[in-house]
Amino acid sequence: MRLWKWDEHSMDQPMTGLDVAKIRGDFPILSRTFAGHPLVYLDSAATSQKPQQVIDAVADFYANHNANAHRGIYSLGEEATERFEGARAAIARFMGAPAPETIVFTRGVTESINLVAQGWGRANLSEGDEVLITEMEHHSNIVPWQMITSQTGATLRYIPLTDDGLLDLSQLGSLLTARTKILSVTGMSNALGTITPLRQLIDAAHAVGALVAVDAAQLAPHHAIDVQALDCDFLAFSGHKMLGPTASGGLYGKAEILDAMPPVMGGGEMIHEVFHDHSTYKAAPHRFEAGTMQIAQQVGLGAAVAYLEGLGMDAVRAHEEEITRYALDRLIDAGATVYGPKDASDRGGAVSFWFKDVHPHDLATIVNEQGVAIRAGHHCAQLVMRRYGVAATARASFYVYNTKEEVDLLADALDQAQSIFS
């Protein structure tokens, strides 16, 4: 169990370390230049870049194996189905899921949370019930709950944040009660970088009979995940943030919960039999996969998790922690105000900051002239922005291909922003 004990873990074992130079060679986009400057891509929290292995897997599928999955009797159709279901099995293993059938393919976390809200929520929520989320959530883990609570008459409540960017659990006892039917919480904040205490939250929720859904959009790319050890009831992930294609991703759900959950979208391939007045549905996960799926993309995600397994998720996390620690030091030294935890062992590599009085939009434009790509805006987390009294922040985020030299280039570009605005 190491999800929230990174510091102990990394002391116990020698750092394996990533061969970042070799990794960079796998990402063709990193050889691009902008106005003579090499691309310094510091926006992986928005979407990661893709290694050649993933690009090849998608191209190979289209070039050699393309047919609709679960339909063709012919050999090509069987190949397509094998690859699609093979990706599901690989992803299930990667997430520590007990069986491939516990993984529903979706376009990513947004679709996954909407599926939980409209599928499980519509069947299980009513007036007097409560849904508990946190002020740290991405809009994709807020808006679907606003929609379903307004449709069912249930009440939406929020765990507040501390000034340091952590969940404020001091009132958890009054927020998490017998009325709480589900707690939906991020594993790592995209706006603050905060790693949440999932073990504590899941135990507390289960103690009052509530289910737990985890938004692992930011966690899954950087940390080993074991859904069975975590004992979460749902876990949503986005493939495009973990080296996979856009529109790849999925939802893990405990088998007995998925089996009892009604479908949200009706159509082809999710039915067992169709009559004039009703239809019967397939078992999970196919019941939730109406219509032709993003087959090539999920095959690409299968290649992405194989790539990450090859690196080793402990080494991936160790690299993230090391580069985040370095970035925090450099940014704070340069005079930036960093939002969220300041200790890299408590956080991931999405670092939100304000640099002196340079607006994030201006900062992003200025550093872009040096080839440095950072995000500026509210990061789809307006509740976080409001909590800390800013309309926007700049955000640098790191992944397996980033180097300390790239952090240095960002810091140098900050100097230029200062000279323009001083």
Place this chain on the structure above:
Amino acid sequence: MALDDIYKEVILDHYKSPRNKRELPGAELQCHANNPLCGDEITVFAHVQDDAVAEVTFQGAGCSISQSSASMMTEAVTGKPVASALELVGEFRGMMAGDVEPDEDSFGDLVALKGVVQYPIRIKCAVLAWDVLQDALDGAGSASGAEPHTTA
């Protein structure tokens, strides 16, 4: 260097020392808008007398481009007939779309914002205040004492 095209002296001057940045008590025209992408916000207050823009002020927060554009705008339209002010709104949009060559006489400092055209994602920043002004002045023809309205 390309950055010089966008962060011109005059833009930075208006950003650091914005003109007419205050509420306008009793303004009969008031509109607000924000750019949900970045959180920039602008409120424009206008006082119209005899079909002319007697006074315009703004309040807001955001990047140097959105705030300097608002500041320059208040200077450019003050004293103009409402019809001419609206015409300038159209010309400014044209300049930011890259299809109007600005007339330096009527544009004055605003010409400085032309460099933003090279940064397509920032064009919205430059145009935000002008959208709000247009909304405000579009209300100038209606009965006085109209409720302040909000866009976006």
